[in-house]
Amino acid sequence: MTSESSTAERLARLSTDPVPRRAPSSSFVLAPGYGLGGIVDAILGAVDPSPPPDREDAGDAYWMRRALLAAMAAEGRASPNPTVGAVIVKDGVLIATGATEAYGQRHAERCAIDNVADRALLRGATIYTTLEPCAHWGKQPPCADLVASCGFARCVAGLRDPNPRVHGIGLDRVRAVGTEVRSGVLRNEILAWHLPYLFPYLLPPAGGRPLVSALAVAGDGAEPLLGRADGWEARDAGRRYRSWLRRKCDLVVTEPSLASVDPVAFARGPWRGVVWWDLGDRLAGMGVAEARELGVRGRELGAPVTLVCTPDRENSAQLDACLRAGIGHLAPPADADPASWLAAAGRNGALAAVTGAPPAWVLVDGHPRLAAALAAGLAVDAVHALHPADAPPTSGGAAPARPAQPSTDLSPVARVAASGALISEYYLEPLSSALDGTAW
Ligand SMILES: [Zn+2]
Numbered sequence: 001m002t003s004e005s006s007t008a009e010r011l012a013r014l015s016t017d018p019v020p021r022r023a024p025s026s027s028f029v030l031a032p033g034y035g036l037g038g039i040v041d042a043i044l045g046a047v048d049p050s051p052p053p054d055r056e057d058a059g060d061a062y063w064m065r066r067a068l069l070a071a072m073a074a075e076g077r078a079s080p081n082p083t084v085g086a087v088i089v090k091d092g093v094l095i096a097t098g099a100t101e102a103y104g105q106r107h108a109e110r111c112a113i114d115n116v117a118d119r120a121l122l123r124g125a126t127i128y129t130t131l132e133p134c135a136h137w138g139k140q141p142p143c144a145d146l147v148a149s150c151g152f153a154r155c156v157a158g159l160r161d162p163n164p165r166v167h168g169i170g171l172d173r174v175r176a177v178g179t180e181v182r183s184g185v186l187r188n189e190i191l192a193w194h195l196p197y198l199f200p201y202l203l204p205p206a207g208g209r210p211l212v213s214a215l216a217v218a219g220d221g222a223e224p225l226l227g228r229a230d231g232w233e234a235r236d237a238g239r240r241y242r243s244w245l246r247r248k249c250d251l252v253v254t255e256p257s258l259a260s261v262d263p264v265a266f267a268r269g270p271w272r273g274v275v276w277w278d279l280g281d282r283l284a285g286m287g288v289a290e291a292r293e294l295g296v297r298g299r300e301l302g303a304p305v306t307l308v309c310t311p312d313r314e315n316s317a318q319l320d321a322c323l324r325a326g327i328g329h330l331a332p333p334a335d336a337d338p339a340s341w342l343a344a345a346g347r348n349g350a351l352a353a354v355t356g357a358p359p360a361w362v363l364v365d366g367h368p369r370l371a372a373a374l375a376a377g378l379a380v381d382a383v384h385a386l387h388p389a390d391a392p393p394t395s396g397g398a399a400p401a402r403p404a405q406p407s408t409d410l411s412p413v414a415r416v417a418a419s420g421a422l423i424s425e426y427y428l429e430p431l432s433s434a435l436d437g438t439a440w
Contacts, residue, residue, distance in 0.1 A: 110140065199431075251362045295326070306329065309331070
C-alpha cells in the first residue's frame with residue numbers, strides 16, 4: 001500500500017486484484033455442530049436428545065457441553081471477561097449451574113456454588129467449568145480458592161486460562177487440596193466459544209485489534225462470498241444464527257443504509273454498539289431526507305451507533321442529518337486502509353468510545369466491500385458461511401462479492417444441516433496457525 005494512492009483507488013484495485021493467498025489450513029477442527037457461537041443446534045432450537053451418562057466420570061464431555069450451554073444462556077454481558085459456564089454434578093445428577101455475570105460481578109463457579117443452598121452437598125461432587133478457575137483478585141475474589149474450599153472430588157475444566165496470572169495456577173491450587181483435576185475436555189469447542197477473550201493471547205501482533213468475523217454466502221462453487229448477508233434472513237437457520245451472532249458480539253459493523261437497520265433483528269439482545277462504515281460513498285448518494293430517516297432509525301435501535309466516514313462536500317448535509325439525530329461520528333484519515341484503521345481504533349480507544357468498553361469481538365454483518373478490504377489486510381479472522389440449499393447467484397446484483405480466498409485455505413469448523421441450509425465456520429490465517437500452536 002502506498003501513501004500516494006487514495007482510499008478509493010485502493011478499494012477499486014481490491015475488486016480486481018486477487019486476494020492474497022494465505023498458508024494452507026490448520027489441523028484445528030471442531031466437532032460437528034460447534035462454532036464461534038457455541039452449540040449451533042441449541043441456537044437453532046434443536047433439543048439435545050442425549051440423556052445423562054450413567055457414570056459421571058464417563059460423561060465429562062456431556063457435562064462440559066452442559067456447562068457450555070449454561071454459558072450460552074447467560075444474560076449478563078461479561079465482556080471483556082469471558083462468559084464462562086459451570087455445572088455441579090453429584091452422583092450423576094445436575095445440582096447447580098452458573099455463568100459469569102455482567103462485567104465486575106460474580107464469575108461462573110461462584111454463581112454455581114451459590115446456587116447450592118447446603119454447601120455440604122458439594123463434598124464429593126464434580127464441578128465442570130469451561131475455563132480454568134481464576135487465581136487472582138480482580139473485581140471478584142479468586143474462584144480457585146472458593147472451589148478448593150468446597151471439598152469437590154473433581155474439578156474439570158475445558159481449557160487452561162492463558163492469562164499468566166491464572167495459567168495452571170488456578171488448577172494447581174484446586175489440586176493442592178486433594179481435588180482431582182482434569183482439563184482439556186471439549187477443548188477445541190470450548191476454545192471456539194471463548195475465542196473473543198483468547199484472541200489477544202493467540203495473536204498479540206494484531207496490536208490491539210479485536211477478533212473480527214464476517215458473514216458470507218457460499219456460491220455455487222466452494223468459495224464463500226465474503227461479506228454477503230443476502231439469503232441469511234430468508235432461511236430459518238440463517239436468520240437465527242445471524243441474530244445470535246449479533247447479540248453475542250460486542251460491535252456490529254455494517255453499511256449505512258435503511259436496509260441495514262432492521263429493528264426486529266437488531267433491537268433484541270444486549271450487544272453494545274453498531275458502526276456504519278461508509279466505504280462506497282453510500283451516504284453521499286443518499287437524499288438528505290433518507291439520511292435523516294436513517295439517523296432516526298439508528299437512534300431507535302437502543303444501542304450506540306457511530307458512523308465511520310470521511311466528511312467531504314458530497315456527504316456533509318447527509319452527515320449533518322445523522323449527527324443531529326444523535327448518531328456518533330468517527331473520521332478515519334483519508335488515506336487509511338480499513339485494516340490498519342481498525343487496529344489503530346482498537347489501540348487508541350476510538351472503538352471503546354463507541355461501545356463503552358474495548359470490544360473483544362467485531363462482526364462484519366454484510367458489507368462485502370469492507371469485508372474484502374479487511375481480508376486483504378489480514379484483518380478477518382473467522383467467516384460464518386451460509387450454504388443455501390439452492391445456491392444464490394454468484395454474480396450480478398448490487399453487492400460486489402469477493403471470495404475470501406481459495407477454498408483449500410479454509411478450515412471448516414461447524415457444519416450444521418438445518419432447515420434446508422448448511423452453516424459453516426472457518427478460521428483464517430494467521431489465526432488458524434496460532435490455534436494449532438496452543439497448548440492450553
Ligand atoms: Zn473466577
